[in-house]
Amino acid sequence: MHIPDAFIPIWQGAIYWIIALVFIALALKWARNEMNEEKLPLVAVLAAGIFALQSFNLPVSMGTSGHLVGGALAAIILGSPFAAIFILTLVLIVQAVLFGDGGITTLGTNIINMGVIGGFVGFYTFRGLMGVSKNMPVSVFFAAWLACLIPALCCAVEMFVAGTFPLMEGLVAMGIYHAIIGVIEGFVTVAAVYLIATARPDLIDSGVVAPAGA
Amino acid sequence: MMDNKTFIIAGIVIALAIGGIAVFFASGDPDGLESTALVVQGQKELTGSTPEDAELHEETDGRFSYTAPMPDYALGDEMGPTGGIIAIVAGTFIAFVVVMGIAYGLKKAGKPVK
Numbered sequence: 001m002h003i004p005d006a007f008i009p010i011w012q013g014a015i016y017w018i019i020a021l022v023f024i025a026l027a028l029k030w031a032r033n034e035m036n037e038e039k040l041p042l043v044a045v046l047a048a049g050i051f052a053l054q055s056f057n058l059p060v061s062m063g064t065s066g067h068l069v070g071g072a073l074a075a076i077i078l079g080s081p082f083a084a085i086f087i088l089t090l091v092l093i094v095q096a097v098l099f100g101d102g103g104i105t106t107l108g109t110n111i112i113n114m115g116v117i118g119g120f121v122g123f124y125t126f127r128g129l130m131g132v133s134k135n136m137p138v139s140v141f142f143a144a145w146l147a148c149l150i151p152a153l154c155c156a157v158e159m160f161v162a163g164t165f166p167l168m169e170g171l172v173a174m175g176i177y178h179a180i181i182g183v184i185e186g187f188v189t190v191a192a193v194y195l196i197a198t199a200r201p202d203l204i205d206s207g208v209v210a211p212a213g214a
Numbered sequence: 215m216m217d218n219k220t221f222i223i224a225g226i227v228i229a230l231a232i233g234g235i236a237v238f239f240a241s242g243d244p245d246g247l248e249s250t251a252l253v254v255q256g257q258k259e260l261t262g263s264t265p266e267d268a269e270l271h272e273e274t275d276g277r278f279s280y281t282a283p284m285p286d287y288a289l290g291d292e293m294g295p296t297g298g299i300i301a302i303v304a305g306t307f308i309a310f311v312v313v314m315g316i317a318y319g320l321k322k323a324g325k326p327v328k
Contacts, residue, residue, distance in 0.1 A: 001245065001246055001247045002245075002247070003247065004272065005277050005278045005279060005280065006272035006273050006274060006277050006279075007247075007251075007272075007273070008277075009276065009277070010276065010277065010278055013278075028320060031316070031317055031320045031321075032320040032321065032323065035317050035318075035320060035321045036321070037218075038218070040314065040317050040318060040321070041218050041221060041222045041225075041314075042221070043313055043314075043317055044222070044310050044311075044313045044314035044317065045221065045222055045225030045226065045229070045310065046225075047309045047310060047312075047313035048225065048226055048229040048306045048307070048309050048310035048313075049225060049228065049229045049232070050309075051229070051233075051305055051306055051309035052229040052230065052232040052233035052236070052302065052305075052306050053229075053232055055233055055236045055240070055287050055302055055305070056232055056233070056235070056236035056239075056240055057236070057240040057241045057242075057243070057245060058240070058241055059241040059243055060246075062249070062260070062261045062262065062263070063243055063244070063249065063258060063262060063263035063264030064243055064244060064245065064246055064249040064264070065240070065241035065242075065243040065244065065245055066245055066246050067245070086313075086317075087313060090309065090312050090313050090316065091309055091313075093312075094305060094308055094309050094312060095305075096282070097282065098282055098283055098284055098304075098305060098308065099282050099284050099285065099286070099287050099301065099305060100280070100281065100282030100284075100285040100286065101282075101286075101287070103278065103280070104278060104280050105277075105278040152246060152247075155247065156250070159250075164251070164254075164273070165250060165251070165254045166254060169250075169253065169254055170250055170254060172260070173249065173250035173253045173254070173260055174246060174247070174250050176260065176261075177246035177249055177250065178246050181246055195228075199215075199216045199221060199224065200215060200216055200221055201215070202215065
């Protein structure tokens, strides 16, 4: 759901950019406080992995393809929505500037959708479900699924405001496609969390193995 | 438990493997946002396949336009899959280095002055 420059008027893109900058500042503050010699490689490896995963478009039927976004993954593993904003912001900048995936004036919007909304939805869905179900894979799966679907619906609303899509048609199509793409996001995120938790249990946030508050 | 060096190498190898497979097996179908745009523009049925000749109409009037050095994760048709692999490898390393660099810089800057 990388929005290209052509889909949003420049002035609206500027508004989203300003909002995005506030969250980027908070994410930088998070990085400054949380980063240590041990966590640094994990964060950088996650960014490389999320970049690679995002380049892999899988067919999701109905003439559509989709790829992982990674917001939930980063937020769950590192235990903060700001981790997702930090990593996704940098990955999205690389994608837009070097690969033309997503626009420049729309980069702020993309950071809000995939980093901010994806990160917050993924993180708090995970925390909530983990508290209720105590089941890590199920909580991760639904957190990742929602972290794909909700930003897509927000994107549809932004497209409506931009005059690019009609509201209902956009919501229905974006919703259906990303509900399916989200299933991929869910499975891959569960697999990635397992892999990292097995390789380096010390690096991941304690909320992943023990339910919040436990 | 893996040490940091092994973890970084293993992580990058996995990332590169995923990216490499992607060059050959990634679906050429439009993504969710582009598909929605095609549906809205009447070029595609909501649940139908994407027609071969479907072309996204993009508003360019008064919109910013930018041409990236490696558009669509490739280096042009003549380079084919090789170009794709170069683009993905470059992107994966750049993502790693950029995040590592900025995180490291922030950590340095964040150290309390004694």
